[in-house]
Amino acid sequence: MRFLRTLGFIIVSAGLALAAPAFAHTHVVSSTPTASAIVSKVQSVTITFNEAFMPVLSGLEILMTGMPGMKGHHPAMKIAGIQVASSADRKTLIATLSRPLAAGSYDVIWHAVGDDTHRMTGKVSFTVH
Template sequence: MKSARFPLRMLAGLTATAGFAFAIPALAHPALVSASPIAASTAHDVRTVTLTFSEAFTPPLSGLEIVMTGMPGMEGHHPAMKMNGVKVAAGADRKSLVATLAKPLPAGTYDVNWHAVGEDSHRVTGKVSFTVR
């Protein structure tokens, strides 16, 4: 009898392991795969900021803000300032966030603070920094 139960236990264990292996992709979270302007780059005439993620996110729970962190000639004396007039929308594929600005960003350094909520309802956050000249 013991030998008959062993294969059943083994089969049950293998089935559970296989089920877990297929569930792993569902545990993934949106990860930032690209940004425009590119992180740590110097850009000119920035009118849009686009972040692209590895998987779809939930648009009503995801977004970004653009913060000016420095201004030429004011190094160390410029307080962080959230940029107003920024409209953020999800791309049709729900894998990109596009921020459209009312006017080009002035010269300075910027952080784009983003958050994205994946289909598994987990919130992930991050930051992309760049300079405008």
């Protein structure tokens, strides 16, 4: 009986140890503008993560995915003139634009490499009116 209890404990412990790294990945905890927001005069975008990331391996790009009055499919256009930096604590990507975004819909495509060296990617979408 003691052997089975010990074996069960070892199996459960091993399972938890293997599953633990899956919870440690970098993920977004907030953004400005927030996801699905309708905003105006956007001249900077921030993405804040749950943990520090490696700035040299992380970044973002902003794509205009739609324009007012355009019908049908609109190919995404990458926004130029963006300066991307990281906060002092390495938890926030800060994108500063040379001028406010025009009216339209946008996707912020981000990638972040955490201290665990796993590369995570994602998207935050918002609309400028």
